[in-house]
Amino acid sequence: MVSDILHFVRRAAQDVRKPSVSDASLDVHLLAALEWLERAHDRTSRQGVSYGYSVRGGWKPAYRETSGYIVSTLFRAADDLQQPRYHERAIEIARWLASVQNDDGSIANPAYGDRGIVFDTGQVLFGLVRAYERTGDDALLQAAVRAGRWLVDVADDNGRWTTHEHLDTPHVYNARTAWALVVLDQVARDERHERVARANLDWARDDQTSAGFFRHAAFVAGDVPYTHNLSYTTCGLQESGWLLGDDSYVNAGQRCATAARCLLRDDGFLPGQIDADGQARARYACLTGNAQFAIVWAKWFDRTGDTMWRDAAERSLRFVMSHQDLDDREPGMRGAIAGSYPVWGRYAPMSFPNWAAKFFVDAALLQRAWSRAGV
Numbered sequence: 001m002v003s004d005i006l007h008f009v010r011r012a013a014q015d016v017r018k019p020s021v022s023d024a025s026l027d028v029h030l031l032a033a034l035e036w037l038e039r040a041h042d043r044t045s046r047q048g049v050s051y052g053y054s055v056r057g058g059w060k061p062a063y064r065e066t067s068g069y070i071v072s073t074l075f076r077a078a079d080d081l082q083q084p085r086y087h088e089r090a091i092e093i094a095r096w097l098a099s100v101q102n103d104d105g106s107i108a109n110p111a112y113g114d115r116g117i118v119f120d121t122g123q124v125l126f127g128l129v130r131a132y133e134r135t136g137d138d139a140l141l142q143a144a145v146r147a148g149r150w151l152v153d154v155a156d157d158n159g160r161w162t163t164h165e166h167l168d169t170p171h172v173y174n175a176r177t178a179w180a181l182v183v184l185d186q187v188a189r190d191e192r193h194e195r196v197a198r199a200n201l202d203w204a205r206d207d208q209t210s211a212g213f214f215r216h217a218a219f220v221a222g223d224v225p226y227t228h229n230l231s232y233t234t235c236g237l238q239e240s241g242w243l244l245g246d247d248s249y250v251n252a253g254q255r256c257a258t259a260a261r262c263l264l265r266d267d268g269f270l271p272g273q274i275d276a277d278g279q280a281r282a283r284y285a286c287l288t289g290n291a292q293f294a295i296v297w298a299k300w301f302d303r304t305g306d307t308m309w310r311d312a313a314e315r316s317l318r319f320v321m322s323h324q325d326l327d328d329r330e331p332g333m334r335g336a337i338a339g340s341y342p343v344w345g346r347y348a349p350m351s352f353p354n355w356a357a358k359f360f361v362d363a364a365l366l367q368r369a370w371s372r373a374g375v
């Protein structure tokens with residue numbers, strides 16, 4: 001308890017000081033986040049990746065949902081940094097995920113029981129497909145096919161996911177789950193994959209307001225969504241649209257990407273919650289959302305060459321870097337990305353979730369590629 005209090009006091013003291021731009025290079029910050037992800041994997045005896053580190057209780061157990069898409073990040077890091085150990089860890093995580101899959105193909109969150117959850121299953125699907133592509137292991141392909149079959153089977157008569165969800169509430173951020181089904185269909189064709197994916201993408205697209213944001217993106221119905229949820233939705237729409245060749249999804253993603261960019265301050269601060277009318281509803285930043293929108297904007301720069309997108313991506317990620325502690329004595333905090341800035345903000349308060357580090361790494365790898373290409 002005393003240690004937890006000291007961790008909080010130290011971190012809080014850092015966050016009340018005036019933020020400064022980090023003097024360290026992008027590569028230094030990137031490697032620090034990857035080393036933290038390795039520690040989070042080691043904490044589970046190299047099965048899944050720990051949910052993260054909390055200043056109220058330390059390291060948490062393995063978290064299936066986000067371990068799924070961390071697999072893809074580790075494969076990308078292995079290639080870009082020429083580090084085989086990330087590849088090995090990705091395969092270990094994928095095989096563990098297949099081992100904890102329900103018999104019906106779904107993925108559950110043990111904190112909520114044994115019942116499969118749509119979003120969790122979709123995010124694990126990304127890792128299973130990618131691991132199959134990298135290894136050719138048919139057991140991983142079959143695990144991915146079972147997950148896809150379950151996602152199709154639990155959709156309602158209109159093809160939408162209206163049950164088996166967090167708080168039994170439909171969420172447009174399942175556009176990211178739809179994207180996973182589209183990815184699966186690249187390696188295991190089934191016309192039902194695209195039908196269900198499109199039904200949920202259509203709903204997300206049609207849920208968008210004239211301001212560019214969404215009515216049903218929050219975890220809790222009626223709440224104001226975090227930038228984390230909004231970027232999930234945006235990314236799912238645009239990535240699915242590019243794969244399917246459907247401009248209606250791509251354009252919806254671009255509208256939200258543009259609207260969010262307009263709320264980005266010069267120092268890279270992005271309000272942690274934004275309502276459907278495009279109004280900032282938080283004084284803190286959701287650092288996860290900052291990193292995720294940095295990915296969204298980087299993808300648009302890569303597609304268009306428009307430097308406004310690159311500028312937004314770089315500002316957003318620099319803001320996250322300025323709040324990443326590279327020297328903390330506590331291994332659970334060193335190199336980690338907090339849920340919020342300040343650390344007591346509403347999103348994942350007092351904690352350093354693994355997906356914040358994952359999305360930071362993804363964004364950093366995209367920007368690193370610009371430097372290596374001389375862009």
